[in-house]
Amino acid sequence: xxxxxxxxxxxxxxxxxxxxxxxxxxxxxxxxxxxxxxxxxxxxxxxxxxxxxxxxxxxxxxxxxxxxxxxxxxxxxxxxxxxxxxxxxxxxxxxxxxxxxxxxxxxx
Amino acid sequence: xxxxxxxxxxxxxxxxxxxxxxxxxxxxxxxxxxxxxxxxxxxxxxxxxxxxxxxxxxxxxxxxxxxxxxxxxxxxxxxxxxxxxxxxxxxxxxxxxxxxxxxxxxxxxxxxxx
Numbered sequence: 001x002x003x004x005x006x007x008x009x010x011x012x013x014x015x016x017x018x019x020x021x022x023x024x025x026x027x028x029x030x031x032x033x034x035x036x037x038x039x040x041x042x043x044x045x046x047x048x049x050x051x052x053x054x055x056x057x058x059x060x061x062x063x064x065x066x067x068x069x070x071x072x073x074x075x076x077x078x079x080x081x082x083x084x085x086x087x088x089x090x091x092x093x094x095x096x097x098x099x100x101x102x103x104x105x106x107x108x
Numbered sequence: 109x110x111x112x113x114x115x116x117x118x119x120x121x122x123x124x125x126x127x128x129x130x131x132x133x134x135x136x137x138x139x140x141x142x143x144x145x146x147x148x149x150x151x152x153x154x155x156x157x158x159x160x161x162x163x164x165x166x167x168x169x170x171x172x173x174x175x176x177x178x179x180x181x182x183x184x185x186x187x188x189x190x191x192x193x194x195x196x197x198x199x200x201x202x203x204x205x206x207x208x209x210x211x212x213x214x215x216x217x218x219x220x221x222x
Contacts, residue, residue: 030209031209031210033210033211035213041197041215041216042213042215042216043199043213045210045211045212048208048209048210086150086151088151088211090209094139094141094156094158094164094209095153095156095164095166095167096141096153096156096211097153098143098150098151098152098153099150100149100150101150
């Protein structure tokens with residue numbers, strides 16, 4: 001089955017810094033999503049991005065489907081950005097595999 | 109509109125007992141998914157339902173786990189003869205089944221087996 005790998009596993013930033021999170025997947029996909037899991041455990045949708053580039057405020061994402069990776073950019077990080085960021089991919093639309101996540105801590 | 113809801117939010121049960129976890133998807137979503145998240149870990153796919161198609165049960169860890177979806181809406185995940193290793197947060201998600209498969213998650217049910 002498809003493998004989804006995220007890097008780095010852990011990241012500590014000073015407030016205001018920028019960062020890039022990476023997701024590699026081993027097969028072509030027709031569904032790729034980025035989520036933020038907040039400290040209360042709720043999964044928040046960030047991007048649905050099987051290909052192309054999207055931006056939402058300080059966050060943006062790019063998926064290069066032909067090279068099987070996706071990047072999540074966080075600019076001007078804030079303490080509220082802390083939590084775990086997950087990438088999830090589905091090669092056939094429904095069965096979805098999550099990466100292990102990137103745990104982000106933003107220091108004030 | 110209303111999001112995905114799950115009940116109960118917390119469940120403590122004794123080893124060997126059966127438990128039922130409920131998921132109400134977003135109205136109109138035809139696909140429904142169950143995942144499990146153990147403490148500090150990522151999400152593990154369990155099962156999905158899509159319309160009237162046979163569910164994909166390939167992620168269920170043992171035959172003690174089963175799920176059903178009645179009337180194409182509410183779903184129940186049942187764990188029989190619970191074991192301590194079943195302790196985890198069980199998450200439900202739903203999505204439309206057109207050309208966009210964006211999943212939306214409920215708050216989860218935290219299961220503790222003592």
